[in-house]
Amino acid sequence: MHRLLVYSLFVCTSLAFQFPFSIPIFKSKDSAHIEQAHVSPRIAIIGAGAGGTSAAFWISKAKERFGIDVEIDVYERSDYIGGRSTVVYPYDDPTFAPLELGASIFVDANKNLMRASKEFNLTLTAFEDDDSNTGIWDGQHFVLVIESGSYLKSWWATLKVLWRYGYTAPTRTKAIVQSVIDRFLGFYAPDSPRWDDLSVFTERFQWVSLTNQTASDFLEGNRVSPLFARELVEAATRVNYGQNVDEIHALGGAASMAATGASGVVAGNFLIFERFLQNSTANVFLNTNVKEIQRKPGTSLWTVYTSAGSQTYKGVILAAPFHQTDITLPSDLAELIPPQPYVDLHVTLLTTRSEHSRPGYFGLTSNAQVPATILTTHEGARAGGVEPEFNSISYHGKVRKVDGAAEDAVTDPESTVKIFSKERVPDEWLETVFGNVSWVYRKLWQAYPVLLPTTEFPPVKLDQGFYYVNAFEPFISTMETETIASRNVVDLLLHEEFGSGICGALLSGTENATQTTTPADFVLGWDC
Numbered sequence: 416m417h418r419l420l421v422y423s424l425f426v427c428t429s430l431a432f433q434f435p436f437s438i439p440i441f442k443s444k445d446s447a448h449i450e451q452a453h454v455s456p457r458i459a460i461i462g463a464g465a466g467g468t469s470a471a472f473w474i475s476k477a478k479e480r481f482g483i484d485v486e487i488d489v490y491e492r493s494d495y496i497g498g499r500s501t502v503v504y505p506y507d508d509p510t511f512a513p514l515e516l517g518a519s520i521f522v523d524a525n526k527n528l529m530r531a532s533k534e535f536n537l538t539l540t541a542f543e544d545d546d547s548n549t550g551i552w553d554g555q556h557f558v559l560v561i562e563s564g565s566y567l568k569s570w571w572a573t574l575k576v577l578w579r580y581g582y583t584a585p586t587r588t589k590a591i592v593q594s595v596i597d598r599f600l601g602f603y604a605p606d607s608p609r610w611d612d613l614s615v616f617t618e619r620f621q622w623v624s625l626t627n628q629t630a631s632d633f634l635e636g637n638r639v640s641p642l643f644a645r646e647l648v649e650a651a652t653r654v655n656y657g658q659n660v661d662e663i664h665a666l667g668g669a670a671s672m673a674a675t676g677a678s679g680v681v682a683g684n685f686l687i688f689e690r691f692l693q694n695s696t697a698n699v700f701l702n703t704n705v706k707e708i709q710r711k712p713g714t715s716l717w718t719v720y721t722s723a724g725s726q727t728y729k730g731v732i733l734a735a736p737f738h739q740t741d742i743t744l745p746s747d748l749a750e751l752i753p754p755q756p757y758v759d760l761h762v763t764l765l766t767t768r769s770e771h772s773r774p775g776y777f778g779l780t781s782n783a784q785v786p787a788t789i790l791t792t793h794e795g796a797r798a799g800g801v802e803p804e805f806n807s808i809s810y811h812g813k814v815r816k817v818d819g820a821a822e823d824a825v826t827d828p829e830s831t832v833k834i835f836s837k838e839r840v841p842d843e844w845l846e847t848v849f850g851n852v853s854w855v856y857r858k859l860w861q862a863y864p865v866l867l868p869t870t871e872f873p874p875v876k877l878d879q880g881f882y883y884v885n886a887f888e889p890f891i892s893t894m895e896t897e898t899i900a901s902r903n904v905v906d907l908l909l910h911e912e913f914g915s916g917i918c919g920a921l922l923s924g925t926e927n928a929t930q931t932t933t934p935a936d937f938v939l940g941w942d943c
């Protein structure tokens with residue numbers, strides 16, 4: 416009786432908020448006893464970001480295709496889906512178009528996200544069409560200003576770039592980035608390797624020299640002019656990963672430069688992850704913190720303890736950076752995961768009537784027009800100057816109403832601005848740079864791993880039935896790569912526990928999985 420009441424309350428609430436997933440209900444002891452007759456094995460997924468939601472989706476593909484009998488429970492300690500991919504609304508008013516607070520772009524080569532957007536009918540916006548100027552600021556001067564969106568589209572071909580750095584640096588860098596992308600596309604091919612250790616995989620992809628040295632050493636070794644690396648490439652590594660070219664590994668550098676086809680979901684990238692869950696029919700437990708995971712004595716099962724109770728699982732997928740989860744694991748497992756520092760990144764979103772940043776702050780004359788996108792380089796500081804006070808400042812167009820709220824369109828709208836910085840930027844600083852600001856929203860993220868050169872990565876498989884998606888992050892940290900990491904993990908887990916993966920009994924990555932002809936738009940996992 417009591418349980419039924421709770422159930423219907425949940426139903427009402429969920430309908431009121433139109434939650435797209437099934438209702439969080441924990442089995443009480445007595446009901447578990449009654450249902451003992453035919454309990455489906457369960458898989459727990461911890462984290463409802465790109466990694467966890469896509470893991471649920473991949474499992475559901477195997478359920479759909481091969482009738483694998485498994486229940487999926489997704490645990491998320493926050494009250495929303497998307498993790499580091501989430502939006503906020505100017506003035507906290509959802510009739511305004513949302514602004515991405517975390518991950519904002521993915522690119523053409525990101526086939527899972529592109530495919531998901533298409534299948535889920537989500538409208539994309541192209542960042543390349545942006546016609547704003549981009550400047551690279553060294554703390555005291557603009558070392559380069561590129562006109563109208565060409566920074567993203569064709570940084571290697573603009574006259575100003577060629578003028579400052581010569582012809583070979585941009586073209587060689589472009590060739591390197593292209594060869595990385597070509598290899599990367601191998602992730603979607605029928606013969607894509609699977610890995611329980613990323614170092615095996617980096618060897619197979621011949622990417623050791625990309626992860627074992629810094630971007631600047633790698634580029635120099637490939638005869639790219641140091642100035643190009645430390646200004647133009649560094650502008651990209653600083654805005655994408657908050658790190659300089661002489662710190663970040665070269666794969667992180669290449670990922671930062673691969674911007675072709677930069678897109679985002681208009682209504683928010685988190686929608687992809689909501690749809691993954693919706694389509695997976697997983698049970699989703701929001702506001703539910705996972706506290707501890709232990710082996711169930713005498714079995715190969717796992718017990719997951721959460722703020723709402725406990726449950727037994729055949730498989731566990733950890734889809735969050737382990738050291739940030741505060742989960743207690745058996746010590747032999749916890750020891751397997753090396754400490755991994757993350758970059759503290761302050762994101763500041765604001766609205767302002769200033770059409771551009773103030774020239775005075777940048778030492779320009781009062782009639783000068785400051786670029787709408789300002790990236791930064793550490794090169795000034797290296798030469799004895801000062802470190803820029805921010806990593807990037809970008810104007811993101813005008814505040815606007817979402818479609819459907821068009822009748823109250825804003826007259827004389829304000830501009831929206833996004834700032835990334837290592838330190839919190841205080842109100843007085845905002846006034847110095849923008850004059851009058853109206854709405855301000857601040858968020859401190861543990862944004863991405865510190866991508867130091869390495870040849871060793873955390874284990875993907877922690878134990879039988881226990882897998883770690885975010886082992887991939889110190890290699891590449893993006894929304895897309897988390898969906899690739901989860902595909903690999905799900906395939907390994909399902910093979911191990913159910914004898915059949917996302918695409919059936921054949922292991923992807925074996926020669927036998929290779930087909931003689933593969934359509935150009937084939938995406939492994941979607942098309943098998």
Ligand SMILES: Cc1cc2nc3c(=O)[nH]c(=O)nc-3n(C[C@H](O)[C@H](O)[C@H](O)COP(=O)(O)OP(=O)(O)OC[C@H]3O[C@@H](n4cnc5c(N)ncnc54)[C@H](O)[C@@H]3O)c2cc1C
Nearest residue numbers: 462464465466492498499517518519520705735862893894
């Ligand atoms: C400001 C910023 C900009 C970025 N820009 C881009 C970009 O443009 N493009 C791009 O592709 N990537 C970008 N990234 C990186 C991208 O956001 C991440 O690589 C990706 O979203 C990570 O997804 P994930 O699912 O692995 O982790 P997360 O999104 O962090 O998800 C993990 C989830 O686990 C939950 N969790 C943690 N501990 C527990 C627990 N004990 N119990 C239950 N739940 C728990 C967390 O609440 C979280 O929701 C950006 C990141 C930031 C911060």
Ligand SMILES: *[C@@H]1O[C@H](CO)[C@@H](O)[C@H](O)[C@H]1NC(C)=O
Nearest residue numbers: 533534535536537538539818
């Ligand atoms: C996709 O979205 C568009 C507009 O957003 C809508 O007109 C169309 O009917 C949708 N298609 C499907 C298959 O949902």
Ligand SMILES: *[C@@H]1O[C@H](CO)[C@@H](O)[C@H](O)[C@H]1NC(C)=O
Nearest residue numbers: 622623624625626627628868
């Ligand atoms: C990085 O790996 C490459 C290729 O295996 C090797 O030749 C090089 O010596 C390594 N460099 C460092 C700094 O370890």
Ligand SMILES: *[C@@H]1O[C@H](CO)[C@@H](O)[C@H](O)[C@H]1NC(C)=O
Nearest residue numbers: 475479534535693694695696
């Ligand atoms: C998931 O998506 C597939 C393909 O679009 C569709 O056939 C299936 O019915 C969806 N399942 C759910 C539960 O939405």
Ligand SMILES: *[C@@H]1O[C@H](CO)[C@@H](O)[C@H](O)[C@H]1NC(C)=O
Nearest residue numbers: 767768769846850851852853
């Ligand atoms: C900032 O703008 C608001 C609204 O236009 C105005 O009320 C306020 O006085 C302005 N503040 C300053 C310091 O200019």
Ligand SMILES: *[C@@H]1O[C@H](CO)[C@@H](O)[C@H](O)[C@H]1NC(C)=O
Nearest residue numbers: 920921922924925926927928
């Ligand atoms: C792959 O195919 C060959 C012959 O076609 C067969 O002998 C072998 O067992 C297959 N391997 C797997 C893993 O299925």
